[in-house]
Amino acid sequence: MRSLIALAALPAIAAVPAMAAEVQIPVTNPVVELTVMETVLADPDYATVGAGVTVRASTVSEALKQNAAQMRKVVDKLKSVGVAAKDIQTSNFNLNPQYQYRNDGQAPTFLGYEASNQVTVKLRNMDRIGETLDALANAGATNFFGPNFGLEKDEPAKAAGRKSAFNRAQAQATDYARMAGYTGLRLLEISETYAVSQPMPQSGAIVVTAAKAEDATPIEPGQVGTGVTVTVKFEMTR
Known part of the structure; x- marks a missing residue:
């Protein structure tokens, strides 16, 4: 059969x-x-990084105001170094009260409100990743995640x-x-x-500081597998 x-x-x-x-x-x-x-x-032909701002203030409105102003500078800096608007996406926003907890049974102490805003950015110029991260730090970014590398083409x-x-x-x-x-x-x-x-889920923070181009944060892309x-x-x- x-x-x-x-x-x-x-x-x-x-x-x-x-x-x-x-x-x-x-x-x-x-x-x-x-x-x-x-x-x-x-x-790889691109990298994704997370960049954000975290601020603390005594009131909700002040925390939001400070965070918005600082985050606007970060986004403007991204655009000024050639990152297209389509490659910038808000990935996280948080607003939470902050307390200092005690071990002696006393009530926790209120510290203020913490506002955090983060964007995920696709960087296509592989030669300027470190320089771009340094520029973001100089613009006021306080949190960085990544980079994660991928191959689009x-x-x-x-x-x-x-x-x-x-x-x-x-x-x-x-x-x-x-x-x-x-x-x-x-x-x-x-x-x-x-x-x-494609980029892997973000994990682990990187710390950068403002620097001149020749002293930019070293980033090694290595290779990615398809x-x-x-x-x-x-x-x-x-």
Whole structure:
């Protein structure tokens, strides 16, 4: 009795309506299915950092006023060094009363209100990341997080990973076919998933101080990985 294998939709026919009939390919020989992941390293083309301002004042209105004025300077500085408005996004805002708690059973002492505002920024000029962080510190930023590096133009890396993953899968399938006494393969199905290069969740603070460009905070981008996972099914043939 013949078994049936579903042919995966290829990118060239990805626009076929979701209700289209699934293509069936009859097979008469054993089928081998392999999943291979390949990670390609490449130089990142952007970095994300978090920059913010935290202030404390005796009243809510004063805390908000001071924070807004200082944060406005930070955002203006970002724009003045060439960061586009679309690459600046508010990621956190907090306003909380602050108390000093005692261990002697006495009531806590009210210290004021603390206002915190933070933006997440995508920096595309990889040569000026440290200089930009220093400029933000000089403009009044008090909190920094990151940087996290990513690859936006990742098609070349994905193409290299795709080719390598498929070649590995085909070579492994060929080995299985030979061990089973078959001489060839017929491709039945191929599918792909990949990990998009993007910033990791922010964690850990960095501390910078204002400096001249030649003494800017050193930032080393290293490389980032783009992962491609290919799943293939081959029918063994004679």
